[in-house]
Amino acid sequence: MCDQHLVRIMANTLKVPAAAIGDDASTETILAWDSLRHINLVMAIEEEFGVEFGEQEIAIITSRRALSESLKEKLDSDGVP
Amino acid sequence: MHSDLDGMLAESNADSLSSILEVVNRIDAIGNLDFGEPVRIAVVRNYVIDALETYLKYHLYRAALRSDVRFGDYDTVFQEVLTDAFRADGYEPDIIVLSLMLPQFEPDYEVRDWEVDDVAERLCGLFDMVASRTDALVVVNTFLRPFPCACGIASTGSKPGLTYRVGLLNQRIRDYVGNHAGQFFVVDWELLVMQAGDSACIDRRFWYMAKAPFKPAFLKLYAAEIIKIGRALKGRTKKCVVLDCDNTLWGNVIGEDGLDGIQLDRNEFPGNTYYDFQKSIIQLVHRGVLVAVCSRNNEADVFDVLDNHPFCLLKRTHVAAHRINWRNKVDNLSELANELNLALDSFVFVDDSDFECGLVSRYLPEVTVRQVPHQLHKLPRLLLEEGLFDSLTWSEEDRHRTAMVQAEQRRQHARSQFHDLDAYLALLNLKATIHPARESEFTRVAQLTQKTNQFNLTSRRYSEQQIRRLAANDAVRVFTLSVTDKYGDSGLTGILIAKREGERGRIDTFLLSCRILGRNLELAFVRHCLHELNRTWRPAEWLAEYIPAEKNAQVADFWEKIGFTVDPPRAQSKRYRMRPAAAIIDPVTAIEIVSG
Numbered sequence: 001m002c003d004q005h006l007v008r009i010m011a012n013t014l015k016v017p018a019a020a021i022g023d024d025a026s027t028e029t030i031l032a033w034d035s036l037r038h039i040n041l042v043m044a045i046e047e048e049f050g051v052e053f054g055e056q057e058i059a060i061i062t063s064r065r066a067l068s069e070s071l072k073e074k075l076d077s078d079g080v081p
Numbered sequence: 082m083h084s085d086l087d088g089m090l091a092e093s094n095a096d097s098l099s100s101i102l103e104v105v106n107r108i109d110a111i112g113n114l115d116f117g118e119p120v121r122i123a124v125v126r127n128y129v130i131d132a133l134e135t136y137l138k139y140h141l142y143r144a145a146l147r148s149d150v151r152f153g154d155y156d157t158v159f160q161e162v163l164t165d166a167f168r169a170d171g172y173e174p175d176i177i178v179l180s181l182m183l184p185q186f187e188p189d190y191e192v193r194d195w196e197v198d199d200v201a202e203r204l205c206g207l208f209d210m211v212a213s214r215t216d217a218l219v220v221v222n223t224f225l226r227p228f229p230c231a232c233g234i235a236s237t238g239s240k241p242g243l244t245y246r247v248g249l250l251n252q253r254i255r256d257y258v259g260n261h262a263g264q265f266f267v268v269d270w271e272l273l274v275m276q277a278g279d280s281a282c283i284d285r286r287f288w289y290m291a292k293a294p295f296k297p298a299f300l301k302l303y304a305a306e307i308i309k310i311g312r313a314l315k316g317r318t319k320k321c322v323v324l325d326c327d328n329t330l331w332g333n334v335i336g337e338d339g340l341d342g343i344q345l346d347r348n349e350f351p352g353n354t355y356y357d358f359q360k361s362i363i364q365l366v367h368r369g370v371l372v373a374v375c376s377r378n379n380e381a382d383v384f385d386v387l388d389n390h391p392f393c394l395l396k397r398t399h400v401a402a403h404r405i406n407w408r409n410k411v412d413n414l415s416e417l418a419n420e421l422n423l424a425l426d427s428f429v430f431v432d433d434s435d436f437e438c439g440l441v442s443r444y445l446p447e448v449t450v451r452q453v454p455h456q457l458h459k460l461p462r463l464l465l466e467e468g469l470f471d472s473l474t475w476s477e478e479d480r481h482r483t484a485m486v487q488a489e490q491r492r493q494h495a496r497s498q499f500h501d502l503d504a505y506l507a508l509l510n511l512k513a514t515i516h517p518a519r520e521s522e523f524t525r526v527a528q529l530t531q532k533t534n535q536f537n538l539t540s541r542r543y544s545e546q547q548i549r550r551l552a553a554n555d556a557v558r559v560f561t562l563s564v565t566d567k568y569g570d571s572g573l574t575g576i577l578i579a580k581r582e583g584e585r586g587r588i589d590t591f592l593l594s595c596r597i598l599g600r601n602l603e604l605a606f607v608r609h610c611l612h613e614l615n616r617t618w619r620p621a622e623w624l625a626e627y628i629p630a631e632k633n634a635q636v637a638d639f640w641e642k643i644g645f646t647v648d649p650p651r652a653q654s655k656r657y658r659m660r661p662a663a664a665i666i667d668p669v670t671a672i673e674i675v676s677g
Contacts (some may be wrong), residue, residue: 009099015096039132040102040132048099
C-alpha cells in the first residue's frame with residue numbers, strides 16, 4: 001500500500017528514476033544515495049507519513065527493504081492505515 | 082513559459098519536501114530555459130543546509146525566474162570569502178547567502194565566556210570582507226537565542242545571560258545591515274521559527290548526527306525570504322494593487338446595504354478584518370505602491386465610503402486611479418495600466434469573486450490575482466505575506482508617489498481637455514445671481530419648467546399658478562439663477578425647487594437652460610442653494626432623484642457626479658441621498674455669485 005508512495009519519495013529525494021529503485025536497492029547499489037540525500041529521504045518520509053525515526057534507526061534504514069519494514073512497523077503500531 | 086510547467090507550478094501547492102522535489106527535478110530535467118535571466122545565488126555556510134537548494138529553486142521557478150544556485154563547502158566560510166571561491170570560473174553571484182550558525186562561528190559559545198563585542202567585531206569584519214569583494218547583495222541571518230537558557234530563571238546582576246547576549250549580538254547584526262541598506266539584508270531566523278514552530282523547524286537529531294539543523298518548514302520559509310530579494314533584484318516588484326470594493330475593502334455591498342450597512346468597524350468581526358486589510362494597504366501606499374480601485378458600483382457610493390465612513394482608512398487621496406463602473410474588469414484593468422503608465426505584470430488584482438478572478442487570470446495572465454480568502458482572518462496578511470511589493474530599498478519619495486501620480490494626472494487632464502476652456506471661462510467674468518423667485522419671475526419660472534428638456538433632472542412641469550403657490554409655501558423654496566458675463570445678460574436660466582419634508586430636504590426640480598451649459602454654472606448653483614438651505618432648514622439629509630425622460634440622458638449621472646449617493650434602484654427613477662455635511666464638488670471655474 002505505501003510501497004509505491006515510498007518508491008516515489010525515494011526517486012524524488014535521491015534524484016533517480018523510480019524504475020531504478022528495485023527491491024534490493026540500497027546505499028550500496030544506488031550511488032546517488034549519499035549521506036546528504038539520506039537526510040532528505042528521511043525528512044521526506046517523516047513528513048509524508050507523519051512518523052519519526054530514531055537516531056539508531058536512521059543508521060540502519062539504508063535499503064529499500066529496511067525502510068519499508070521500519071515504516072510498516074511504525075504505521076501499524078501507530079494504528080495508521 | 083512552458084505550458085506544462087505553468088500547470089505543474091500552479092497545481093503544486095506542493096507543501097512536502099518530496100512533492101517540491103518532484104516539481105523541481107522535472108523542471109531541472111527540462112532545463113528551465115524559458116525563464117529568462119537566471120538569479121545566481123551563492124550559499125556560503127558553516128553548517129549543513131544543502132537541502133535549501135531545492136527550496137530556493139522552487140521559489141525561483143514559481144516566480145518564473147531561472148536558477149543558478151551554488152553551495153560553498155561545509156564550514157570553510159573565511160577561506161571561501163578570502164579566496165573568492167564563490168566566484169570561481171566566471172560565476173558572478175547576484176546574491177550571496179552568508180548563512181551562519183553561532184555555535185560553529187564562535188567555538189566558545191555555551192562553553193566559556195565570550196564577549197558580544199568580540200563576536201560582533203569578527204562577524205562585521207566578515208561582512209566587510211564580503212562587501213569589499215563583490216557587488217552582490219548579501220543576505221545574513223540573526224541567530225536563534227538558546228532556550229532554555231543555561232543560566233535558568235535567574236538573571237545574574239553581574240553578567241547578562243546567554244539568551245540576552247545573543248539578543249544583543251542579533252541587534253548588532255541588524256544595525257550593520259541597517260547601515261548597509263541596499264546591499265545587506267537580514268533574515269530573522271527567530272521570526273521564521275515563530276511562523277512554523279520549533280518542532281517543525283529544528284531537527285536536533287540531524288544537528289548532532291550531521292550538522293544539519295533545519296527541517297523542511299524552516300528551509301521553505303528561509304528560501305522564500307531569500308527569493309523575495311531575488312525577485313526585487315530582477316524587477317519583479319509589483320507596483321500597483323487594484324482593489325475591488327464590496328466584500329474586499331469592506332464587507333457587504335455599499336449599493337445595497339448603504340454606509341451604515343457595510344462591515345468595516347474595527348471593533349466588530351468581520352469588520353475588523355477588512356479594517357486591518359485597509360491598514361496593510363495604507364502601509365503599502367507609504368512604501369510607494371499605487372492603489373487603484375476597480376469595482377462594479379456607482380462611483381459616488383464608493384467615494385461616499387472613502388470620504389465619509391468613520392472606519393474607512395483608504396481615502397480618496399490614496400487612490401491613484403479608479404474604474405468604478407459596470408463594465409468588465411479586463412477592459413478596466415487594461416485602461417488603468419494605460420492611465421498609470423504601468424505594465425500589467427506589475428499589477429496585483431484583489432477581488433472576492435470567483436468570476437472576476439477567473440476572468441482576469443484567463444484574459445490577463447500577466448496580472449497577479451489574489452482572491453479574498455474565504456477565511457477572512459487571513460485577509461489582513463494577503464498582500465504582505467508573499468512580499469510581492471517588496472523593493473530592495475525605499476525612499477522618502479516613495480511616500481509621495483501617489484500624490485505625484487495624481488498631480489501629473491491633473492496636469493495631463495487640464496492640458497488635454499480643460500486648459501483652454503478654463504482660461505476662456507476665466508476671461509468671461511461670469512456672474513451668477515441666485516435668489517428666491519420673485520413675483521416678477523413666476524412666469525419665466527413656469528415657462529422654463531415646461532420647456533426645458535435636456536438639463537432637467539425630474540422634468541416636472543408647473544403652471545405659473547403652481548409656482549406662485551410653491552413660492553408662498555414656507556416648506557418650499559424656489560431658487561432662480563440669472564447669469565451675466567462680459568458679453569451680456571443670459572437672463573433667468575436656472576431653477577431649483579426644494580421641499581422640506583420633516584427632517585429631510587428634497588430637491589424637487591433642478592434645471593438649467595441649455596444656452597448656459599458648459600460653464601460649470603450648475604455646480605455653482607446647486608452648491609449655493611444647498612448651502613443656503615443647510616443654514617436655514619438644517620436638514621438631516623438631502624434627497625434627490627433623476628427621472629428619465631426623452632432627452633435628459635445627459636444628466637443621468639449628475640447627482641452622483643457631484644457627490645450624492647445612489648439609493649437602491651427603483652422602477653422608474655434613480656433616487657439619491659446626501660448628508661448636508663458632504664461637499665458638492667467645486668465648480669473650479671471662477672464664478673462670482675450674487676445672492677438676494
